[in-house]
Structures are given as C-alpha cells and as structure tokens.
Amino acid sequence: MAKIVAGVGTSHVPAIGAALDNGKTEEPYWKRVFSGYEESKRWIEKIKPDVCIVVFNDHATAFSVDVVPTFALGCADEFIPADEGWGPRPVPVVKGHSALAAHIAQSVILDEFDLTVVNKMEVDHGLTVPLSLMFGQPEEWPCKIIPLAVNVVLFPPPTGHRCFALGEAIRKAVESYPEDLKVVIFGTGGMSHQISGQRAGLINSKFDKAFLDNLTANPEKLTKMKHVEYMREAGAEGVEMVMWLVMRGALNTNVEEVYRFYTVPASNTAVGNIILENRPESRARATAKKPTRAKKVAAVRAKAAPAKKKVAKKAAAKKKVAARKARR
Amino acid sequence: MKATKAKKKEYDDIPGTIVFDADQSRMGYGINMFCMSLLKEENRKAFKADEEKYLDQYKLTPEQREAILKRQWIRMLELGGNIYFTSKLGATDGLSFQQVAAKMTGSTQQEYADMMLAGGRPVKGNRRKSEWEHK
Secondary structure, eight states, X not given: OOXXXXXXXXXXXXXXXXXXXXXXXXXXHHHHHHHTTHHHHHHHHHHOOSEEEEEEOOOSSSOOSSOOOSEEEEOSSEXXXXXXXXXXXXXXXXXXXXXXXXXXXXXXXXXXXXXXXXXXXXXOHHHHHHHHHHHOSOSSOSSEEEEEEEXXXXXXXXXXXXXXXXHHHHHHHHHTOOSOOEEEEEEEXXXXXXXXXXXXXXXXXXXXXXXXXXXXXXXHXXXXXXXXXXXXXXXXXXXXXXXXXXXXXXXXXXXXXXXXXXXXXXXXXXXXXXXXXEOOOHHHHHHHHSOOHHHHHHHHHHHHOHHHHHHHHHHHHHHHHHHHHHHO | OOTTOOSOOXXXXXXXXXXXXXXXXXXXXXXXXXXXXXXXXXXXXXXXXXXXXXXXXXXXXXXXXXXXXXXXHHHHHHTTOOHHXXXXXXXHTTOOHHHHHHHHHTSOHHHHHHHHHTTOBOSTTOSSGGXXXXX
C-alpha cells in the first residue's frame, strides 16, 4: 500500500531559483536563505520518498487566461521546465508517476472533486524552485513527482477549506494504491508577499508565524480564513498559502513539526519552510470516542423513557386532527 | 471608468491593490495574451524589433496599447493585466520581479531593496484605504 508519511511547506520564490542557477548561493543575502534549507535537504535525503506530490501554482506559464483550471493534476510521465521569459531554468526534467497520478485523479473525482487531468504541462518556478530547495542541484531528481496545480492567479482561488478537503481525498486515494510507495506531499507558495500595485513589498511576519503555528496544531482554524483576510494581512499574492492546506489535509491530525525555518526577504517575499511528520492517531481517536458524562446521562434517560415520547406524539397528532375538524 | 464594476467587492478597500478577478480578466484578455506570447524567444525578438507592429496582432484598447508601450506598470493592471503576465514584459526588458515591483511603488530599485531588507512594508497603516488618505 502507498502511504503519505510527511508534508513539506515551502515558498517558491523565483529569485531563489535564479540565485541558485547563477551561482550566488554563497552571497550573504542568499546564503541566509539557502542555509535554512540545509536541514531540510538532509531530512529528505534520509526519508528517501518514492514519490512527491507537489502542490503549486502555475504563474501564467502552462495556463494562460484561455483556460484556468482550479485544480489540475499532472498525469504525464514527464514535465519540461518552462521558459518564463528569462530562458528555461537549467534543472532536470521532472519525471512523473503517471500510474499513481491517474489513480489519484479517478479516486478524487469520484469523491466529488471536479479535477482537471493534464497530460502535457510545462512547469515553472512554482514547481522547480521547491525541488531545488529540497534536493539541491542533482543530475536527476531523486524521485518521481506528481504536480498538482492550483489556481491562485485568477481570483477567487479555491477556499482553504476546499483545499484541506482535497488533501484528505488525496490521502484516501494514495492509501488505496496497491504498490508499496513512500509519498511526501509538498504545499508551496507564500509566505506573506505582494508583488503588484503600490502596496508591493508588504510583509507580515506575525501573520506568517501564526499561520505556521496553526498549520501544525490547529489547521481547522486556517480552513475558516477568508481570502480577503489573506490578501489584506499577508499581501495580495499571500493568498497562495491556501495551497499549504492541501498538504496539511493529506496528513494525520497528529503530526510532529520536525523543522521550521523563516526569513525575510527573498526578493519581494517572506520565505517559510516547515516539515510535518505523521504520528500515530490512536490516542487522539480514543479520546474523541469517549462520550462525555452529559451525553451518557442523556443516553440513559432516552433509553428509560422512549414510550412517553411516543405517547406524547400520538396525543399531539390527535389534537391536530380535532382542531382541523373543529375548523370545518 | 470601470462602468462594468457595479457591485462593491469586499477587497475594494485594500489600498494599492488591484485584485485580478473575473471582471479584470475579461477586460485584460488582450494585454495578458500579448504578454503570454513573450514566453517564446522569437516573439520577444519580434516585439523588440517593432513594438507597434507586434501589438497590432492583439485586440487592445488605445489606453491598453499606450500603457504597454510606455511601460505604465500600474496602469496595465488597472486595465485588466495580471502581474504574472505583465512580468513577462518586464523579463523581455531584462527586469526581475523585484525591479517591476519597485517601479510600481514609485521608489528606486535601491530604496525598494533596502525596504525589503529592513523587513518589508509593514501591514500597520496599510490595511485599509482610509489609512492612506492622510498620507
């Protein structure tokens, strides 16, 4: 059986990719960013996932304004790094896992998520920068990648609640895949940033830190946050953070935050990275099932007096009939 | 004027922010598809060789055309452009996202980069349009 073992949240700032590709990693400005990912690189090397599902957004690369799918799953065998106007990034071709992707697509569609299946898609910095941050600069990416593109460019993006629910459906799909595969899911984008308009450059570290805290311990709260709050508090493009909720929805309620890194800035953006490992749910479930004293009492009372209720109902019905007759 | 915008939106109140919604997208189709074409190297060359002639291929209003030719970055967004599209025009000019952003805020590249290094633009005083009125 395939299994999701952990989730990674990370920003996907294009300038990070450019800095890496142009050999600027030792410059103090960029070293501050890259050194924060050293621990994450060691972690993923140890975990050795077979497949990574990477939730990202396309930035007007594969999808123009001709077609804007809300959720689009990459089901191809490979995805070519795109030319975004500065020439393509010199990174390996992204190899997909088309069999697992097709399985996930079918499963989540039957779970009522009207997903778009994509069999050809060039991938931009939204997908390749997280891979570079987590895997460095290898000849080949060390595992298969399933890209899940979420629209956050054309307002409105899907709600955080919907993203979380899709994560849950993806988990169910992965767990019903017969082959033994170790899967890690990435939520990418964010953190606070605005790159458009006179308010460009907005950063809200307090918001970002609270988001990371809640992502681990209280994701329910985040699923209720409205888009306008993300935009007002974390910048117009900060709304990208809903994508981290797909990742969180695919994990256990019980997770352990094994790593966190946060720095400002990279270009226009606050950079965040978090690693959440699944932990057994058993104890949490046991407490959830335990009924409260009030519920126990109510249950006993209901058992003791079911006849009375029926009698009362019958009497009420008789009264109604009598009233109707009286009106006639 | 934006006569098409009848309904007040909850995000209208955020200052210095043009939200790319379905109404903006409808208006800006020509701008965005022009920018999209610049993903191809040969198109970037053709545009640079003769900007006016290249733009003839796209359905643009005179205001949109002027905004593109004069590189009025905010105006392009007001007329329906989206930053991820217009940044491709920036790339064609050799500008990074940060350089385009600096231009939109009316500061120099250095001033903008310094602001970011100092922790960015604070959210305090930048949440609502009313907070900008006394600036």
